[in-house]
Amino acid sequence: MIQIYHNNRCTKSRQALQELEKSGQAFEVIYYLETPPAKAQLEELIKKLNIKPFELIRKGEKIYTENYKGKTLGDAEWIDAMVENPILIERPIIVSENKAIIARPTERIKEILR
Structure with a gap:
């Protein structure tokens, strides 16, 4: 099922x-805020997105600019930051069985709906 x-x-x-x-198509809405x-879920999501954790960070969020901007963190530290502050997670994320996309622009959804 799509999420x-x-x-x-x-x-x-x-x-x-x-x-x-x-x-x-059937889908599930996850209100991630x-x-x-959980950390394991986020790690799996990043794997499906095929990106580095930092690429999932919303750099315009106040919490990012005040607490993280300019810092060099490892992948695990960025994941921990998103677990602690889910507002940092880019959205929307569309997930199918083995693939996920950040639906920006919205047309990218077609990659999942094929």
């Missing part, structure tokens, strides 16, 4: 949710 890591306050996330609804992923 979307969703933040309803985010325009891009709302657009991605609408695209999934239009697709007619309310139920943040």
Whole structure:
């Protein structure tokens, strides 16, 4: 089943949710700010995204600019930062069985819906 890591306050996330609804495919909405992923889940998600943890960080967030900007952290430390502060996780993330994408731009959803 397809999953979307969703933040309803985010325009891009709302657009991605609408695209999934239009697709007619079954999907699960994960409100990751309310139920943040555990460290193991986040590690698996990053693996499916095929990116480095730092690439999943939202660099415009206040918590990033105040606490992390300019710091050189290892992959495990960036993952810990996202576990502690899920607002740092880029969104929306769409996940299928073995693949995940950051749906920015929204058209990237087609990569999952094929």
